[in-house]
Amino acid sequence: MPCRPQRGGPALARSIVFAAALFASVACCAATTGADRGRLLLAQYQCGSCHSIPGVASAGGRVASSLKGFGARSYIAGRLANRQETLIRWIQNPKALVPDTAMPSMAVTPDDARDMAAYLLELK
Ligand code: HEC
Numbered sequence: 686m687p688c689r690p691q692r693g694g695p696a697l698a699r700s701i702v703f704a705a706a707l708f709a710s711v712a713c714c715a716a717t718t719g720a721d722r723g724r725l726l727l728a729q730y731q732c733g734s735c736h737s738i739p740g741v742a743s744a745g746g747r748v749a750s751s752l753k754g755f756g757a758r759s760y761i762a763g764r765l766a767n768r769q770e771t772l773i774r775w776i777q778n779p780k781a782l783v784p785d786t787a788m789p790s791m792a793v794t795p796d797d798a799r800d801m802a803a804y805l806l807e808l809k
Contacts (some may be wrong), residue, residue: 723804726797735788739808749788756806762786772802 724741727733733744737751761767761775762783774781776798779788793801 719800720803720807723797723800723802726801727804730791730793730797730801732791732801738805740804752805752808754808756808762788767806769802769806772805773798776801 727738727741727744732738733741733746735746735748736744737746737753738744739753755767758767761772762779764783765771765775771782773795777793777795778790779786780790
């Protein structure tokens with residue numbers, strides 16, 4: 686039997702899958718960028734096991750302070766000026782900024798810390 690390249694069916698199916706994947710990624714990321722993504726990450730990293738955080742699923746912890754209204758606060762941990770870049774560093778490695786803090790470093794990636802900070806700073 687001669688070997689012919691296949692046309693039609695499989696190629697069409699592939700382009701439908703491609704279009705669906707493209708649509709899904711656009712839909713996903715339009716809904717989950719910046720602060721929106723940060724809200725989901727705060728739940729994923731389980732920051733809520735220690736902190737109560739408005740709008741974050743199962744974040745009702747009482748070990749540490751509530752982060753309600755955090756965006757309107759002047760200080761992080763009572764010591765550091767509450768600026769976006771400092772908050773990003775704090776979320777990644779609090780002990781590098783305040784060596785005797787009780788907050789653990791939780792292996793948060795820079796991108797994840799940025800989005801979580803964006804969400805926390807929107808809490809007014
Ligand atoms: C094991 C408990 C614990 C976990 C988990 C935890 N924290 Fe904390 N967090 C603390 C403690 C304790 C403090 C107070 C630190 C201090 O005053 O030195 C704190 C302070 C903070 C502050 C400053 C709050 C303030 O009142 O100034 C922010 C913001 C914060 N944490 C964010 C996070 C985020 C984001 C996560 C998840 C990636 C997280 N924390 C996970 C215990 C925790």
